[in-house]
Amino acid sequence: MSVRVVARIRPLLKNEIDKDVIVTAASNNESTKGSQIVRIPNPKNDAELYSFQFNSVYEQETTQQELFDNEVSPTVKHLFNGLDVTLFAYGVTGTGKTHTMRGGKTLADRGVIPRLLSAIYRRCRKVEKDSQGDSKVEVAMSYYEIYNDRVYDLFEAPEKRTAAGLPIRDNGGKTVVVGLTERPCMTLKEFEQLYDQANVNRSTSATKLNAHSSRSHAILCVKITQISEEHTLVSTASAIDLAGSEDNRRTDNNKERLVESSSINKSLFVLAQCVEAISKKQARIPYRESKMTRILSLGQNDGITVMILNLAPVKSYHLDTLSSLNFANRTKKIEVNEVENEPIFRGPKTTSSLTGPTLNRQPLRALTSTANIQLPEQDRKTKPVKSFSVYSDKSRPSMRPAAPHTSISRPTTQKRSLDGSFPSSTRSIKQARPNVGLSKAEIEAMIDQRVTEKIAEKALNQTTVPAPALSGDVQRRLDALEQRVSEKEDSEGLQFLLMAKQHHARGEDSSALRMYQLARPFFPKNEKLARKIIALQEQIQRKRGEDLTYGSNTHVETNYSTVTQKKVIKNYESHDDDYAGNFGPEPEADDSFIFKPKRKNAPKMKVAIFRDEPPTTSSSSTENPPSPRTQNLLRIINTRDVMQIRALKGVGAKKAEAIVSSLCEMDDLDEGALVTDLETLGCLRGVGSKTVENMRIGLGVSV
Ligand SMILES: Nc1ncnc2c1ncn2[C@@H]1O[C@H](COP(=O)(O)OP(=O)(O)OP(=O)(O)O)[C@@H](O)[C@H]1O
Structure with a gap:
């Protein structure tokens, strides 16, 4: 069965007005009750409407009761049959996730979670009554948040938390949080007390977009244990209130909020990548x-x-x-196996490696031997993935082939300003060539048009090629590597530090500074790093005004490809102790930060690979202004539009998303940061010199 995806459109808030409403619900079939389609106009053309179909769509007037009755209440009986139930709310900040999941204090305003608990307790009483006292049902809850990619027990007051948070481990195919408090709660009243008390510990804060914005993902797990003479059956309902993604240009977030926001956006970005990979049936x-x-x-x-x-x-x-909408569209293609947790039968004691409150779940059956007990016989043989439909209700017929995936991309240069309006002008491009009779504006318009045409052409012809299956061995090695990386708390921060050191060693102070700044949120208490950043900023300022040519090593190929990064990770893994809380000696003196490639792999000195024109001398290219082709490339990169970037030669969806993600991370530290040269572009995540060159060559735009 696919993930059931339902959309809920929230009502207008006080500062919002009717005439600004652009999202509406519609029915795809007169005879069916309710709505299934969300309609929204094309941002570039109001007359063109996009339609996204979901399992259900709930309009502004929908009450908490209606949503619960239709979507959540039916899952309760499955929960008591041994199925695990996961409910989660996804959306941009301020769209009503917390309202939906937690809700308000009045009876009518209560959200999905208190209503679910109420239904669970009702069912507990029914089970006990029906069995005439032979069965007993126990309910226990754990509640935790993921804040800045760390897991914290919400039953612990913030001042009692350890900074590193709780570790998570894989156990019998399930991910568990180690050391989490599990509280029995046998009545709704007990639950409400515990839940309210824990919510006080949740990280929320006021942002410009939401006065009580959730700054963490909150995960409530309710464990139901049904105990009878013959067996014990355990199942879990998880309700997740995800933090909302947000555009920092709109939030006026301060530094702390930016770090949180960066972490929220990153995890939601990874979630989107997972969803994409699952829906495309990729092996990894x-x-x-x-x-x-x-x-x-x-x-x-x-x-x-x-x-x-x-x-x-x-x-x-x-x-x-x-x-x-695009994210949800892909989520709907995820298939979920409906597998009951197996009861533990009374009898000789079985050994289990599962321990601790949250580990007390039933081991799952092997997926190959599972059958969906909820589906009729014919459905068990074939469980088709429901394909998701995006319709485009164009105002007039078009000869263009339908390409729904292109229609929902971010527009090329439209950026929302703080008040939510769109500037009409596009970002200008520097002119490098002498004017050949055309005005600057005309040349810009020509370039824009050509690039847009090329990209549209490519995007329309693009077909999704399924990812090649990885061999078992490669998959295992990848998993092991991921595990190693994920087990090192600060691995990402350390990567930034290493890259900073590399840049610094080459005299690339600005890039080094950027990398140190990116590392900063991972080591917030590290004074040495703070001093290092200040010193470097001062050094750069002192040098400002001088001609900052890159010197003789400009043309050494700088390749932070994935392979290099993995080597870097490996390198510092052997120095774990150096990084515990304090990363040891001053970075300058600490050789463990320097990734030393083996001699045979050392990049050879070569003629600049990032050349704008055919090379004349080996060192002149960086002194010249970038060519129109390079300008175009940088312009496309700076749009941060995944669809445009992925249309570049040699760039797939993943790489495009990685590029946009790195840009967003840069943005968090330096708002509106632009990639202004190919060297910087080559340092973005997932991009190496080869990719840069491919992207340039592929553009083939002439002016
Ligand atoms: N269905 C609804 N009915 C009435 N008010 C709503 C509804 N949905 C949301 N709101 C109101 O909208 C505002 C924002 O909602 P909420 O805090 O739930 O958003 P959120 O998506 O959880 O935001 P964040 O991700 O920043 O935590 C709140 O004032 C909330 O009361």
Whole structure:
């Protein structure tokens, strides 16, 4: 069965007005009750409407009761049959996730979670009554948050938490949080007390977009243990209130909020990558790249999953809403195996490696031997993935072939300003060539048009090639590597530090500074790093005004490809102790930060690979202004539009997303940061010199 995806459009807030409403619900069939389609206009052309179909769509007027009755209440009986149930709310910040999951204090306002608990307790009483006292049902809850990619027990007051948070481990195919408190709660009242008390510990804060914005992903697990003479059956309901993604250009977030936001955006980005990989049936799903995705394990968790997509109805969320709709669209293609947890039968004691409160789940059956007990016989043989439909209701017929995936991309240069409006002008491009009779504006328009045409042409012809299956051995090695990386808490921060050292060693101070800044959130208490950043900033300022040519090593190929990064990771893994809390001696003196490639792999000095024109001398290229082709490339990169970037030669979906993600990370530290040269582009995640050259060559734009 696929993940059930339902959309909920929230009502207008006080500062929103009717005429700004752009998201509406519609029915795809007159005879069926309710709506299944979300309609939203093309941001570039109001007359063109996109339609996204879901299992159900709930309009602004929908009450908490209606949503619960239709979507959550039916899962309760499956929960008591031994299936695990996962409910999660996804959406941009301020779209109503917390309202949906937790809700307000009045009876009518209560959200999905308190209503679910209420239904669970009712069912407990029924089970006990029906068995005439032979069965007993125990309910226990654990509640934790993932904040800045660290797991914290919400039953622990913040001041009692350890900074590193709780570790997570794989156990019998499930991801578990080690050391989590599990509290028995046998009545709704007990639950409410515990839940309210724990919510006080949750990380929330005011942002410009939401006065009580959730800054963490909150995961509530309710464990139900049914004990009878013959067996014990354990199942778990998980309700997840994800933190909302947000565009920092709109939030006015301060430094601390930016770090949180960067972490939230990253985990949601990884979630989107996982969803993409699952829906394309790729062999490798990047679960391990964030704790949230490891815990959520979409498509890996057996049972029933319901995703509630929260949407704001108004124009100021236009692009975010499209992006959420696109994400949800892919989520719907995920198949979930409905597998009951097996009862433990009474009899000779069986040995189990599972311990601790959260580990007390039943081991799952091997997927190959599972059968979906909820489906009729014919469905058990073939479980087709429901394909998801995106319709485009064009205002007039078009000769262009339908390409739904292109229609929901971010527009090329439209960026929302803080007030939610779109500037009409596009970012200008520097002119490098002498004017040949055309005005600057005309040349810009020509370049724009040519690039847009090329990209559209490529995107329309693009077909999705299924990822080649990885051999068992490669897959195992990849998994082992991921495991090693994920087990090292600060691995990402260390990668940035290593890259910073490399840049510094080559005299590339600006890039080194950027890398140190990117490392900073991972080592917030490290004074040496803070001093290093200040010193470097001062050094750069002193040098400002001088001619900053890159010197003789400019043309050494700088390749931070994945392979190099993996080597880097390996290198510092052997120095784990150096990094515990304090990363040892001053970075300058600490050789463990320097990745020393083996001699035979050392890059050879060569003529600049990032050349704009056929090489004349080996060192002049960086002194010349970039060619129109390079400018075009940088312009496309700076749009941060995954669809445009992935249309470049040699760039697939993953690489494009990695590029955009690195840009967003840069943005978090230096708002509106642009990639201004090919060297910097070559240092972005997933991009090496080869990719840069491919991207350039592929552009083939002439002016
Ligand atoms: N269905 C609804 N009915 C009435 N008010 C709603 C509804 N959905 C959301 N709201 C209101 O919208 C505002 C934002 O909602 P909420 O805090 O739940 O958003 P969120 O998506 O959880 O945001 P964040 O990700 O920043 O935590 C709140 O004031 C909330 O009361």
